[in-house]
Amino acid sequence: MTRIALAIDLGGTKIDAALVDADGRVLAEGRNRRPTGPEITPGGLHRAVTEVVSHALAHLPGDAQFVGAGIGSAGPIDLRAGAIHPVNMPNVRGFELLEAVRDAVIASTGEFDPVVRLRHDGGCLALAESWLGAAAGARASLSLVVSTGVGGGVVMGGIPVGGASGNAGHLGQMHVGELTVEEIAAGPASVRWAQLQGWQGETGEDLATSAAAGDRVARAAIERSAKTVGQALADASSLLDLEVIAISGGFSNVADDYVDLVGAALRDWAGLPYAQRTRVVRSALGGDGPIIGAGALVLRDA
Secondary structure: EEEEEEEEEEEEOOOOOOOEEEOOOEEEEEEEEEEOOOOOOHHHHHHHHHHOOOOHHHOOOOOOEEEEEEEEEEEOOOOOOOOOOOOOHHHHOOOHHHHHHEEEEHHHHHHOOOEEEEEEHHHHHHHHHHHOOOOOOOEEEEEEEOOOEEEEEEEEEEEOOOOOOOOOOOOHHHOOOOOOOOOOOHHHHHHHHHHOOOOOOHHHHHHHHHHHHHHHHHHHHHHHHHHHHHHHHHHHHHHHOOEEEEOOOOOHHHOOOOOHHHHHHHHHHHHHHHHHHOOOOOOOOHHHHHHHHHHHHHOOOO
């Protein structure tokens, strides 16, 4: 009998749900999403949760063993309360996401007490990379998203490190100088910096195009982002003795050598040999990492 989990990935623009099997495969039939956004209300989010859960579970194979639901959410989260406090969705701070998912699962399956687990989305990504991705087999790894924000998660010995409240891994909130990593290195921040230097583009995609065409300001913005991320990761690796760091996210694709630039900055900044040896690689899972990791929360008892 095939073991299957419901996986949910809640972010600032959408909530995504899918069924994930014991081999980490995402079953396309049940995958669906609903929009979220900065204006979403508790009622709107509750409806979206109910809709994506019921749609996904309607495609649960009849001979499958349903093992529960895993949730990865934009953070911060509150593990004890099963609640979320997302920076980019202010109206739903304090929303009891775990209970909402549990209620929707009960309504769809009739199970009395389903297993439901919550982690922040960076932790789910890190778990997926450690299980099936670029960090598979590593004793200590960190996975990082560089996109409209910067965030990540840490896995030690195959177990995600949540910390006291479940929020370990928010690397974007570390400081490099007076600003946070996110305020310097994220896609929108890099675009704004380039515009202040006289660049005329509007988006991260424009920045990539300009840099590829030889625009020095666009290229400088990309290098500034990669250097900042690499310096923060050097400190993280010095603290945690990391073996592998896997990087994903839309802005990490802004240049073919972005990940290489991050790795070079880490090696330049790290003061200790073990930190300098940390491998910096591109994610092997692409956009499916967070949803696979959410499923892994129950498939792998993480």
